Amino acid sequence: MDATRMNRPGTDPPLYAQVAAAVQELIDSGALRPGDRVPSIRRASRQHGVSANTVVEAYLALEDRGLIEGRPKSGFFVRSRVLAKAPSRRTERPRLVEVGNLQTRLFDAARMRDVVPFGAAYPSADVLPAVKFARITAALARQHPRESISYDMPPGSDALRREVAKRSLEAGTTLTPEEIITTCGGTEALSLAIRAVTKPGDVVAVESPTYFGLLQLLDDLRRRAIEIPMDPRNGMDLDALERTVRRERVAAVVAVPNFSNPLGSAMPEAHKARLAEVLRAREIPLIEDDINGELGHGSTRPKVVHAQDHAGLVLLCGSYSKTLAPGYRVGWIAPGRFYERVKGLKLTTTLATPSLPQMAVAEFLANGGYDHHLRSLRTLFATQVARYRAIISASFPPGTRVSEPAGGFVLWVELPARIAALPLQERALAEGISFAPGPMFSARQRFTNFLRINCAHPVDSKLEDALARLGSLAKRA
Amino acid sequence: MDATRMNRPGTDPPLYAQVAAAVQELIDSGALRPGDRVPSIRRASRQHGVSANTVVEAYLALEDRGLIEGRPKSGFFVRSRVLAKAPSRRTERPRLVEVGNLQTRLFDAARMRDVVPFGAAYPSADVLPAVKFARITAALARQHPRESISYDMPPGSDALRREVAKRSLEAGTTLTPEEIITTCGGTEALSLAIRAVTKPGDVVAVESPTYFGLLQLLDDLRRRAIEIPMDPRNGMDLDALERTVRRERVAAVVAVPNFSNPLGSAMPEAHKARLAEVLRAREIPLIEDDINGELGHGSTRPKVVHAQDHAGLVLLCGSYSKTLAPGYRVGWIAPGRFYERVKGLKLTTTLATPSLPQMAVAEFLANGGYDHHLRSLRTLFATQVARYRAIISASFPPGTRVSEPAGGFVLWVELPARIAALPLQERALAEGISFAPGPMFSARQRFTNFLRINCAHPVDSKLEDALARLGSLAKRA
Numbered sequence: 034m035d036a037t038r039m040n041r042p043g044t045d046p047p048l049y050a051q052v053a054a055a056v057q058e059l060i061d062s063g064a065l066r067p068g069d070r071v072p073s074i075r076r077a078s079r080q081h082g083v084s085a086n087t088v089v090e091a092y093l094a095l096e097d098r099g100l101i102e103g104r105p106k107s108g109f110f111v112r113s114r115v116l117a118k119a120p121s122r123r124t125e126r127p128r129l130v131e132v133g134n135l136q137t138r139l140f141d142a143a144r145m146r147d148v149v150p151f152g153a154a155y156p157s158a159d160v161l162p163a164v165k166f167a168r169i170t171a172a173l174a175r176q177h178p179r180e181s182i183s184y185d186m187p188p189g190s191d192a193l194r195r196e197v198a199k200r201s202l203e204a205g206t207t208l209t210p211e212e213i214i215t216t217c218g219g220t221e222a223l224s225l226a227i228r229a230v231t232k233p234g235d236v237v238a239v240e241s242p243t244y245f246g247l248l249q250l251l252d253d254l255r256r257r258a259i260e261i262p263m264d265p266r267n268g269m270d271l272d273a274l275e276r277t278v279r280r281e282r283v284a285a286v287v288a289v290p291n292f293s294n295p296l297g298s299a300m301p302e303a304h305k306a307r308l309a310e311v312l313r314a315r316e317i318p319l320i321e322d323d324i325n326g327e328l329g330h331g332s333t334r335p336k337v338v339h340a341q342d343h344a345g346l347v348l349l350c351g352s353y354s355k356t357l358a359p360g361y362r363v364g365w366i367a368p369g370r371f372y373e374r375v376k377g378l379k380l381t382t383t384l385a386t387p388s389l390p391q392m393a394v395a396e397f398l399a400n401g402g403y404d405h406h407l408r409s410l411r412t413l414f415a416t417q418v419a420r421y422r423a424i425i426s427a428s429f430p431p432g433t434r435v436s437e438p439a440g441g442f443v444l445w446v447e448l449p450a451r452i453a454a455l456p457l458q459e460r461a462l463a464e465g466i467s468f469a470p471g472p473m474f475s476a477r478q479r480f481t482n483f484l485r486i487n488c489a490h491p492v493d494s495k496l497e498d499a500l501a502r503l504g505s506l507a508k509r510a
Numbered sequence: 511m512d513a514t515r516m517n518r519p520g521t522d523p524p525l526y527a528q529v530a531a532a533v534q535e536l537i538d539s540g541a542l543r544p545g546d547r548v549p550s551i552r553r554a555s556r557q558h559g560v561s562a563n564t565v566v567e568a569y570l571a572l573e574d575r576g577l578i579e580g581r582p583k584s585g586f587f588v589r590s591r592v593l594a595k596a597p598s599r600r601t602e603r604p605r606l607v608e609v610g611n612l613q614t615r616l617f618d619a620a621r622m623r624d625v626v627p628f629g630a631a632y633p634s635a636d637v638l639p640a641v642k643f644a645r646i647t648a649a650l651a652r653q654h655p656r657e658s659i660s661y662d663m664p665p666g667s668d669a670l671r672r673e674v675a676k677r678s679l680e681a682g683t684t685l686t687p688e689e690i691i692t693t694c695g696g697t698e699a700l701s702l703a704i705r706a707v708t709k710p711g712d713v714v715a716v717e718s719p720t721y722f723g724l725l726q727l728l729d730d731l732r733r734r735a736i737e738i739p740m741d742p743r744n745g746m747d748l749d750a751l752e753r754t755v756r757r758e759r760v761a762a763v764v765a766v767p768n769f770s771n772p773l774g775s776a777m778p779e780a781h782k783a784r785l786a787e788v789l790r791a792r793e794i795p796l797i798e799d800d801i802n803g804e805l806g807h808g809s810t811r812p813k814v815v816h817a818q819d820h821a822g823l824v825l826l827c828g829s830y831s832k833t834l835a836p837g838y839r840v841g842w843i844a845p846g847r848f849y850e851r852v853k854g855l856k857l858t859t860t861l862a863t864p865s866l867p868q869m870a871v872a873e874f875l876a877n878g879g880y881d882h883h884l885r886s887l888r889t890l891f892a893t894q895v896a897r898y899r900a901i902i903s904a905s906f907p908p909g910t911r912v913s914e915p916a917g918g919f920v921l922w923v924e925l926p927a928r929i930a931a932l933p934l935q936e937r938a939l940a941e942g943i944s945f946a947p948g949p950m951f952s953a954r955q956r957f958t959n960f961l962r963i964n965c966a967h968p969v970d971s972k973l974e975d976a977l978a979r980l981g982s983l984a985k986r987a
Contacts, residue, residue, distance in 0.1 A: 136857060137850075140663045158656040167655035170866065171648035178644035179635040182835035186617045217694050217839070220861040233710045233732065250858035255710065358659035360865030362694070373614075380613060381727035384697040387864050388837030389647065 052081050052091035060100055060111055067234070067255070071101055071109045135473045136249050142467040149499040150490055152467030154294065154443050156355055157490040160413055162397075162406055166358055169401060170393040181389040187379045189215030189365075189386045192395035197351065197365050200398070204326060205336030206349075212367045214376055215386040218359075219324045219352030222366040224250055225382065226348040227285065229374040230318040231256055235284035238277060240269055242445070242474035242483070244294045244322075247287060251476075258476040259283065265436060265445075268293055268300035271307055278315055285318045291335045292325035295445040295474055295485040297418075297438020299335055309341035318371070319347045324355055324364075327407055329440035330415035345370030353394050355442075356410060357403075361390035414442040414489070421488040424497055428504030442489040448482045452510045455481070460506050466499050529558050529568035537577055537588055544732075548578055548586045612950045613726050619944040626976040627967055629944030631771065631920050633832055634967040637890055639874075639883055643835055646878060647870040658866040664856045666692030666842075667868035673875035674828065674842050681803060682813030683826075689844045691853055692863040695836075696801045696829030699843040701727055702859065703825040704762065706851040707795040708733055712761035715754060717746055719922070719951035719960070721771045721799075724764060728953075735953040736760065742913060742922075745770055745777035748784055755792055762795045768812045769802035772922040772951055772962040774895075774915020776812055786818035795848070796824045801832055801841075804884055806917035807892035822847030830871050832919075833887060834880075838867035891919040891966065898965040901974055905981030919966040925959045929987045934961070937983050943976050 046054070056077075059065040072080065077088045092109050095101045101109045143153040150157075174181050188194065194210035201208035216222040231237055233255040239247060241260030251258045259277060262270045269288055277283060288308070290300035300308070312319050321338050329335060339349040348371060352364030363386065368375040397403055421444055422435050430452065436445040448454065454470035461468060471483025490496060523531070533554075536542040549557065554565045569586050572578045578586045620630040627634075651658050665671065671687035678685035693699040708714055710732040716724060718737030728735045736754060739747045746765055754760060765785070767777035777785070789796050798815050806812060816826040825848060829841030840863065845852040874880055898921055899912050907929065913922040925931070931947035938945060948960025967973060 137854060140857065143661075144663050155661060158660045161659055163655035163659050166659055167651040170651045170658070174644040174647045174651070178640040180837075181647070182638055182640050182643055182837050183635050184620075184632060184831075184836045186621050217860040217864070218862075220857075221859065224859055228730070246858060246861070249854070253705070253855055253858050354661075359661045360657075360659050360862070362860065362862060362864040377614060377726070378730055380617065380697075381723060381730045382698065382701055383694040383839060383860060384723070385695075385837070385839060387694070387839040387867055389867070390864055 048081075048083050049087045049090035049094060052077065052083060052088060053094045055081065056091065056095060057098075057100060065111050067111050067257075069111045070107070071111060073108055135470065136245055138462075139245075139467065139469055139473070142462060147465055148462070149466045149496060151486045151500070151503070152469050154355075154469075154485075154487050155359060155489060156442065159491055160410060160489060161357060162401070165401060166393065166397060169396050170389065173392045173396060174389055177392065181392065183388060184385050185388040185391060186385050187214055187376050189213075190388070190391035190395055192399070193363070193391045194365070196395050196398035201367075203334050204323065205340035208349075208367050212369075212372065213365050214368065214372070214379060215391055216352075216364040216366055216379065217383050217386055218354055218362040219322070219350055219364040220246065220250075221362075221379075221383060222350035222352065222364045223247065223287070223320065223322060224254075225375050225378050226320040226350060226366060226368065226371075227251070227254060227256065227287070228378050229368060229371045230320070230348065231284040236281055238274065238283045238286040239476075240288060240293055242295055242471070242480055243287075244289070245469070245473035248474075248476050256284075260476060260479075261286075263293065263296055263298060265296050266298055266439075267304060268296075268298045269304075269308070271304060271311065274308070275311055278311065278317060283315075283317055285320055286312060287320040287322065288338070289322045289325065290338050291323055292328055292438065292440030294325065294441065295443050295469075296436050297441045297443065297445070299329070299439040300338075302336060305336065305338045306341050309338050309347070313342075313344050313346060316344075316346065318369075321347050321349045323349060323351050325441045326351070327356055328411060328414060328442065330411060330418070331439065339367070342369065348375070356407060357394060357397060358390070361394060362387065363390050363394045411440075413491075414440075417488045417491065418442060418444060420492050421486060421500065424492075424500045425486070425504065428501040430504070430508045433507075442487065444486045444488055446484050446486060448484070448507055448510075450482050452482050452507055454484045457484070457507055457510050460510075461503055464502065464506070466503050468503065525558075525560050526564045526567035526571060529554065529560060529565060530571045532558065533568065533572060534575075534577060542588050544588050546588045547584070548588060550585055612947065613722055615939075616722075616944065616946055616950070619939060624942055625939070626943045626973060628963045628977070628980070629946050631832075631946075631962075631964050632836060632966060633919065636968055637887060637966060638834060639878070642878060643870065643874060646873050647866065650869045650873060651866055654869065658869065660865060661862050662865040662868060663862050664691055664853050666690075666863045667865070667872055669872035669876070670840070670868045671842070673872050677875070678844075680811050681800065682817040685826075685844050689846075689849065690842050691845065691849070691856060692868055693829075693841040693843055693856065694860050694863055695831050695839040696799065696827055696841040697723065697727075698839075698856075698860060699827035699829065699841045700724065700764070700797065700799060701731075702852050702855050703797045703827060703843060703845065703848075704728070704731060704733065704764070705855050706845060706848045707797070707825065708761040713758055715751060715760050715763040716953075717765060717770055719772055719948070719957055720764075721766070722946070722950035725950075725953050733761075737953060737956075738763075740770065740773055740775060742773050743775055743916075744781060745773075745775045746781075746785070748781060748788065751785070752788055755788065755794060760792075760794055762797055763789060764797040764799065765815070766799045766802065767815050768800055769805060769915065769917030771802065771918065772920050772946075773913050774918045774920065774922070775913075776806070776916040777815075779813060782813065782815045783818050786815050786824070790819075790821050790823060793821075793823065795846075798824050798826050800826060800828050802918045803828070804833055805888060805891060805919065807888060807895070808916065816844070819846065825852070833884060834871060834874060835867070838871060839864065840867050840871045888917075890968075891917075894965045894968065895919060895921060897969050898963060898977065901969075901977045902963070902981065905978040907981070907985045910984075919964065921963045921965055923961050923963060925961070925984055925987075927959050929959050929984055931957075931959060931961045934984055934987050937987075938980055941979065941983070943980050945980065 074088045078085045139152045194213040198208045198210045339347045349367040432449040434447040458470045469485040471480030472478035551565045555562045671690040675685045675687045816824045826844040909926040911924040935947045946962040948957030949955035
């Protein structure tokens with residue numbers, strides 16, 4: 034290591050670190066904004082009274098932290114990234130972690146057949162109606178060969194949109210097929226929704242913790258995230274949201290009122306009404322991700338906030354990736370007043386949703402016993418989550434706390450504060466066990482001592498051993 | 511009509527038109543840029559010495575032309591749109607046409623079963639191996655039910671990537687499966703490529719004329735298009751491209767060297783080498799859309815520019831939507847040095863490509879007689895294009911010129927200069943005949959007297975009559 038990088042106890046930080054801290058201050062305070070060029074090497078060298086080499090070292094350190102980026106022949110620029118507006122306490126973390134790398138690592142691990150799958154929130158094929166679905170798909174392909182290979186241009190399959198509309202009644206709202214556009218999974222629905230109602234640089238309010246894919250999506254689209262704290266039982270803290278929308282120009286809110294990811298919380302009906310009202314008063318669109326809405330552990334299917342919307346401001350997103358066939362990539366969006374914009378964006382993003390998968394999902398919804406399947410799946414997930422909770426309680430370090438989800442199939446685990454999830458992830462992966470570390474669920478890499486466990490794979494002795502082993506690794510951390 | 515809107519011969523333009531012209535001048539000159547707020551009503555009223563009502567009228571006229579947009583409680587802003595840098599000659603066109611609306615109209619027409627499909631460039635299901643493909647898909651679904659419903663996370667199907675890699679040899683290049691990422695059709699490949707190598711505001715060089723979907727995509731992504739003229743036989747004018755990259759900071763070039771859309775031109779090998787060299791010298795990425803590469807009318811499959819690339823700067827995109835199954839939405843990209851970035855963007859755009867469609871395409875490529883099918887299809891398209899040409903020559907107005915495509919299945923038709931394609935489209939649609947009007951193929955709505963005809967539907971007496979009828983409508987225009 035270069036001697037100038039050494040920081041001996043009792044001495045000042047090295048010069049390069051002082052320069053880096055000064056520049057980071059400018060970025061944190063907003064004086065330098067994403068896309069801005071930071072002072073040239075020469076200029077910073079003059080400003081700080083240090084050598085050009087020291088400035089270069091400072092800038093490389095900031096680049097390491099993901100704060101700025103060098104561009105060939107142009108100098109260094111502030112990176113466009115997901116930013117929370119909460120005060121930064123830099124000392125908590127030695128460096129910023131990029132959600133993107135963590136996400137890639139998580140999904141790469143999910144592709145490995147020999148890794149225990151507590152990481153990505155996939156339902157296991159064991160709990161899905163694979164054989165029945167294959168029969169339906171095969172029959173449709175043979176009966177409608179031309180239709181199945183031809184484009185089904187946006188808004189997509191009539192049959193599927195009719196089924197989605199029918200089922201909207203159960204969620205307390207009344208969609209018509211004409212309000213719905215089919216998408217390549219829930220991910221495309223979410224991505225189109227955000228692009229339709231916000232533009233680069235806009236602030237989007239999200240739950241905290243929230244699904245890391247959403248944070249990465251906002252980063253990719255150069256939107257800025259502002260995190261609204263979650264109550265583990267009731268979902269988004271609406272007082273905090275109200276303070277935020279008064280203080281900031283929030284372009285949209287993304288929420289998962291029914292069974293948030295990772296907390297599994299369910300927003301009470303009164304809160305949903307208040308959320309709709311707060312946003313309507315300011316004409317702020319709500320992107321309501323209802324991907325888990327049918328996976329409640331209780332007996333009734335909760336209503337969607339969309340049911341409270343009379344202004345066309347709620348973009349309701351759904352998918353069949355958690356309940357039927359993740360690999361079919363069939364989702365949908367009801368974009369309210371943003372219908373034309375979403376339909377246009379869909380054309381230039383994927384042109385059309387695959388035809389045969391839409392036909393198959395529509396057929397399963399109409400005649401495949403979807404409600405019966407859902408009832409079994411909900412019971413199964415509730416049981417699974419309870420079993421995983423029990424194993425965690427028995428084998429994780431004393432002081433560990435575990436969420437009590439009202440729906441879905443993931444657990445949110447808080448380890449004692451001294452145990453960092455990221456190094457634990459490295460050690461667990463080395464032993465063939467995956468999970469999603471807490472910092473992925475925050476734009477500011479909060480939740481350093483949290484982890485999310487996927488419970489969708491039926492517990493067998495191998496999974497039980499692996500989960501207990503993860504507890505042991507945590508104890509030794 | 512309001513009296514102030516009347517413009518009697520011999521008098522000056524009305525006041526509102528003068529104000530509108532002054533503001534448009536600011537926009538055309540770049541003094542007001544996309545996203546800028548135009549002067550407030552009050553301020554403009556003072557500046558021009560006219561009433562507030564006149565300013566409002568002027569701004570509404572500019573909004574009609576697609577130049578500015580009103581936002582609730584905020585005023586009027588310059589619209590972000592695809593802009594060519596070529597000098598604007600406003601007098602040629604009474605108003606700007608939005609590609610987006612035209613595209614929606616085109617695809618909406620394509621959904622109507624009773625409209626004669628000369629519009630969207632879809633291959634007819636009649637010329638695709640629908641039944642064979644259905645058999646393959648049905649068998650795979652039954653044999654691999656779990657795999658077919660499960661996620662196949664990026665980079666996507668191993669089997670499909672192996673087949674794409676094998677076939678890259680025929681295009682004169684050598685892809686490995688590890689360099690390839692599968693996508694939801696060629697559209698997603700193109701969209702990810704542009705997002706990976708450019709950012710909002712960047713200038714992207716495109717062919718002129720070019721595929722309207724590309725122009726709309728650039729507009730949706732807030733990239734600016736700069737049009738490089740095409741030679742009808744040899745493709746992109748490389749002298750013009752060189753002048754452009756010297757003058758402008760071009761962030762990427764998008765080209766369809768093998769059988770451009772709409773011209774059907776094929777870039778000679780020497781031009782491809784030069785194109786690669788020009789871009790390499792300036793480190794400009796080339797997004798090479800090879801969607802038509804296998805559809806040459808001659809006996810050999812032309813090479814891709816990717817074969818000349820040793821710097822990882824070419825992002826090669828392909829798809830099976832034109833040759834096998836549009837509705838399966840299976841495409842791919844080999845993004846060179848931008849692999850990780852594209853893979854990351856794929857995760858937040860559609861998460862994964864549908865599994866079963868990938869399995870089916872891979873199986874068809876490996877064991878379905880794809881080469882045999884391609885040979886028939888190429889012969890068929892060459893014959894079709896010749897037949898459509900003959901009908902057009904016989905029935906369109908004297909002075910009409912028609913492209914001589916070297917591949918693909920569309921014709922580019924130049925009507926006599928006095929005949930405008932847009933009103934002709936309205937009249938044709940009213941009689942149930944669709945086509946793609948020329949202005950869609952240019953960010954500046956050039957090619958006002960051109961149209962593109964899809965020849966992928968086998969000629970029968972109904973299509974022949976419809977094409978002749980279109981000629982009659984053009985004659986009467």
